[in-house]
Amino acid sequence: MSAQFDRRRxxxxxxxxxxxxxxxxxxxxxxxxxxxxxxxAATDWSKVKPAAKISFMSSHPGTSQPIEQTLIDAxxxxxxxxxxxLITGGSNYEEVAxxxxxxxxxxxxxxxxxxxxxxxxxxxxxxxxxxxxxxLKAVNDKxxxxxxxxxxxxxxxxxxxxxxxxxxxxxxxxxxxHFKAAGVPDRxxxxxxxxxxxxxxxxxxxxxxxxxxxxxxxxxxxxxxxxTLQNVLWGYGxxxxxxxxxxxxxxxxVKALQWVQDTIVKDGWAGVSSKDAVSDMTAGAVSSTxxxxxxxxxxxxxxxxxxxxxxxxxxxxxxVSTSPVCPTGGAGLVIAKKTSPERxxxxxxxxxxxxxxxxxxxxxxxxxxxxxxxxADMSSVISKTPEIQVALDQLKVTKSQDYARVFLPGADQExxxxxxxxxxxxxxxxxxxxALSATLEGIYNKDVKPKLKS
Amino acid sequence: MSWLDASxxxxxxxxxxxGDDGGPDQGARPGPGAGRRGRMxxxxxGAARNGSRRRTAxxxxxxxxKREAWVxxxxxxxxxxxxxxFTYRPLFANMYYSTLDWTLGSSVATAVGWGNYVEFFTSSxxxxxxxxxxxxxxxxxxxxxxxxxxxxxALNAKVKxxxxxxxxxxxxxxLSGVGVGLVWLFIFDPVYGVLSWILxxxxxxxxxxxxxxxxxxxxxxxxxxxxxxxxxxxIYLAGLQSMPKDLMEAASLDGAGSFRRFMSITLxxxxxxxxxxxxxxxxxxxxxxxxxxIMTRTGNGTNTLIFESYLQAFSTYNxxxxxxxxxxxxxxxxxxxxxxxxxxxERKVHYS
Numbered sequence: 001m002s003a004q005f006d007r008r009r010x011x012x013x014x015x016x017x018x019x020x021x022x023x024x025x026x027x028x029x030x031x032x033x034x035x036x037x038x039x040x041a042a043t044d045w046s047k048v049k050p051a052a053k054i055s056f057m058s059s060h061p062g063t064s065q066p067i068e069q070t071l072i073d074a075x076x077x078x079x080x081x082x083x084x085x086l087i088t089g090g091s092n093y094e095e096v097a098x099x100x101x102x103x104x105x106x107x108x109x110x111x112x113x114x115x116x117x118x119x120x121x122x123x124x125x126x127x128x129x130x131x132x133x134x135x136l137k138a139v140n141d142k143x144x145x146x147x148x149x150x151x152x153x154x155x156x157x158x159x160x161x162x163x164x165x166x167x168x169x170x171x172x173x174x175x176x177x178h179f180k181a182a183g184v185p186d187r188x189x190x191x192x193x194x195x196x197x198x199x200x201x202x203x204x205x206x207x208x209x210x211x212x213x214x215x216x217x218x219x220x221x222x223x224x225x226x227x228t229l230q231n232v233l234w235g236y237g238x239x240x241x242x243x244x245x246x247x248x249x250x251x252x253x254v255k256a257l258q259w260v261q262d263t264i265v266k267d268g269w270a271g272v273s274s275k276d277a278v279s280d281m282t283a284g285a286v287s288s289t290x291x292x293x294x295x296x297x298x299x300x301x302x303x304x305x306x307x308x309x310x311x312x313x314x315x316x317x318x319x320v321s322t323s324p325v326c327p328t329g330g331a332g333l334v335i336a337k338k339t340s341p342e343r344x345x346x347x348x349x350x351x352x353x354x355x356x357x358x359x360x361x362x363x364x365x366x367x368x369x370x371x372x373x374x375x376a377d378m379s380s381v382i383s384k385t386p387e388i389q390v391a392l393d394q395l396k397v398t399k400s401q402d403y404a405r406v407f408l409p410g411a412d413q414e415x416x417x418x419x420x421x422x423x424x425x426x427x428x429x430x431x432x433x434x435a436l437s438a439t440l441e442g443i444y445n446k447d448v449k450p451k452l453k454s
Numbered sequence: 455m456s457w458l459d460a461s462x463x464x465x466x467x468x469x470x471x472x473g474d475d476g477g478p479d480q481g482a483r484p485g486p487g488a489g490r491r492g493r494m495x496x497x498x499x500g501a502a503r504n505g506s507r508r509r510t511a512x513x514x515x516x517x518x519x520k521r522e523a524w525v526x527x528x529x530x531x532x533x534x535x536x537x538x539x540f541t542y543r544p545l546f547a548n549m550y551y552s553t554l555d556w557t558l559g560s561s562v563a564t565a566v567g568w569g570n571y572v573e574f575f576t577s578s579x580x581x582x583x584x585x586x587x588x589x590x591x592x593x594x595x596x597x598x599x600x601x602x603x604x605x606x607x608a609l610n611a612k613v614k615x616x617x618x619x620x621x622x623x624x625x626x627x628x629l630s631g632v633g634v635g636l637v638w639l640f641i642f643d644p645v646y647g648v649l650s651w652i653l654x655x656x657x658x659x660x661x662x663x664x665x666x667x668x669x670x671x672x673x674x675x676x677x678x679x680x681x682x683x684x685x686x687x688x689i690y691l692a693g694l695q696s697m698p699k700d701l702m703e704a705a706s707l708d709g710a711g712s713f714r715r716f717m718s719i720t721l722x723x724x725x726x727x728x729x730x731x732x733x734x735x736x737x738x739x740x741x742x743x744x745x746x747x748i749m750t751r752t753g754n755g756t757n758t759l760i761f762e763s764y765l766q767a768f769s770t771y772n773x774x775x776x777x778x779x780x781x782x783x784x785x786x787x788x789x790x791x792x793x794x795x796x797x798x799x800e801r802k803v804h805y806s
Contacts, residue, residue, distance in 0.1 A: 101559030
């Protein structure tokens with residue numbers, strides 16, 4: 001082997017030398033200086049001319065690629081001097097976030113990016129996006145007709161960091177035929193207690209069908225378990241956190257999640273989806289589930305194709321609280337910082353256009369996401385898909401999410417892991433949640449607390 | 455980035471340890487049939503070439519030696535530059551990042567020295583992740599090699615349709631891991647999967663393949679073995695076909711049964727093949743990513759070193775520095791493993 005090894009060693013060593021020189025040229029993060037604060041001088045937007053070309057990176061939430069392209073075309077014909085490239089950044093919010101964050105290492109970041117509830121705050125902490133208040137004023141968007149709850153979800157450090165775009169709440173979806181077969185009322189249950197009465201009947205009445213599994217299917221753990229579980233937690237008076245105080249192991253929280261475990265393990269009428277609970281339902285395997293309003297239009301379409309009747313309703317309440325027990329969610333649009341004032345101004349024009357009253361109504365009609373402006377005329381949308389009315393009504397009784405889920409990096413993943421333990425592996429709820437609390441506490445102290453402004 | 459760094463880091467190990475000048479993955483894997491006479495064999499001309507090099511390295515730079523040196527540089531330099539830029543640069547950058555507390559996407563970071571390593575090895579992450587990595591690697595390498603050998607023996611028989619059978623066995627290996635993962639998800643899905651449909655036929659209900667962490671690990675192991683079995687089988691097959699017939703005949707004449715012949719002749723003579731497959735599949739198993747990522751997105755129960763490194767940086771944690779530290783751990787592990795194999799395991803290899 002010796003001759004070969006000599007050559008190899010030579011190659012390795014020469015590589016080492018060159019590697020060291022090349023290393024000097026690499027562009028990593030800077031370790032000197034402060035936190036890259038937002039102290040930059042305010043731009044005088046009236047002197048800025050919008051750029052000729054910007055890019056929009058999206059995951060097309062709720063299969064929205066066609067409607068996004070339609071709206072972009074409309075924007076381009078209204079502003080012939082600005083061209084917008086639609087970039088597919090992945091199939092979910094996490095993949096888009098990954099691309100946006102890695103793009104920061106280079107010099108070509110996308111201008112407008114879809115950012116979900118758990119991402120915009122992190123971008124604002126790491127200064128990769130700009131606040132939208134001033135710049136929207138510059139493009140004559142008053143922002144006063146944004147739905148206040150949805151817009152204020154993006155408020156931090158006296159500024160808004162995104163505009164609401166594909167905003168959703170969870171909805172209770174049920175198979176009307178299954179409910180009818182069991183002789184229970186044709187509506188969503190008012191409370192989880194009520195559903196617990198119905199569930200065994202529903203399961204018994206439909207168990208004969210091939211492939212039937214459960215009366216209720218919890219959403220897949222990879223699909224934001226921490227988001228929908230807030231409904232049960234709040235109904236029991238618990239939650240992941242109260243502001244920055246982690247309450248994931250409080251008595252109320254543990255009691256709520258114990259109930260969740262019982263529905264699967266003890267009572268046996270509920271299951272956990274492996275991939276997508278709505279698909280499980282349109283496959284006829286389960287009678288009900290909780291899923292985003294963003295799935296509404298697609299689900300109704302899928303059900304119709306199979307001659308299945310799907311109903312929707314408010315999320316059920318709990319023994320302590322019956323309302324509000326519904327979290328808001330979904331995604332907004334953020335404007336990247338590492339570009340130029342010209343591109344940022346064009347981006348502001350674009351986000352304002354995408355979310356104006358007429359376009360948010362169109363977007364809502366195509367997907368089921370909420371209209372984000374109070375001035376949006378939804379009458380034609382509702383006449384076509386009456387179920388959207390339920391989502392609109394529920395929007396009035398929503399609550400912003402627990403800080404621990406949306407503001408702690410990785411918290412959603414940790415919640416899903418904890419849920420996997422007590423939902424699938426029958427682990428002790430109290431012990432699992434105590435461990436989760438400690439983890440969340442650790443993330444807060446290490447990754448968030450030192451970076452908070454004020 | 456650090457995930458990319460990690461993978462190029464592994465390419466580096468491969469490149470260094472297998473003497474493969476081509477760098478990335480594919481180069482290190484021989485095509486079908488390249489098997490036994492792979493690069494693990496000591497070159498016969500070793501001594502002669504050594505001699506000529508010693509002369510070049512001596513005191514006198516004869517015009518000829520100079521010219522040879524220039525030719526050498528002209529041929530080797532492009533490669534060296536490529537390796538340096540795409541393998542060593544990211545490798546060292548990654549090592550540097552592993553000493554930072556750096557949120558992915560942020561333009562600033564704090565130096566924390568060994569902090570990330572201390573955190574990894576003192577938290578429960580280390581034992582979980584290393585344990586899962588060990589189980590996954592041993593099961594996939596062992597499983598694919600054992601089954602691959604059995605399949606190779608079956609394919610070595612002279613029967614009708616063996617050409618078709620050989621391609622069928624090798625086919626999964628060429629398929630894209632993402633496609634394979636998606637298709638197998640449709641098989642394993644407990645609600646509308648094929649497997650659950652078959653099980654229902656027997657009145658049984660499907661196990662929670664995806665949601666139960668232990669079963670999730672079993673699931674990805676099954677799929678990974680299925681995909682890589684063809685690779686082992688084809689290389690073993692090449693080994694089997696270059697088996698000297700005279701030895702076999704002599705053994706038969708001496709009254710050795712087929713099992714005895716296999717144990718005492720075939721298996722020892724296959725040892726260079728086995729050694730080659732062991733090194734290459736160990737490296738690729740430790741770097742297995744596509745199937746795991748597609749089938750178990752949250753890494754619940756399937757967070758091997760490389761996937762944990764990805765999750766830490768890219769899923770929702772965004773801890774690029776910590777992730778880089780994990781990939782350095784993986785790099786060192788690969789280096790040690792391959793070094794140990796070259797040093798100790800190869801001694802047991804027979805070259806016919």
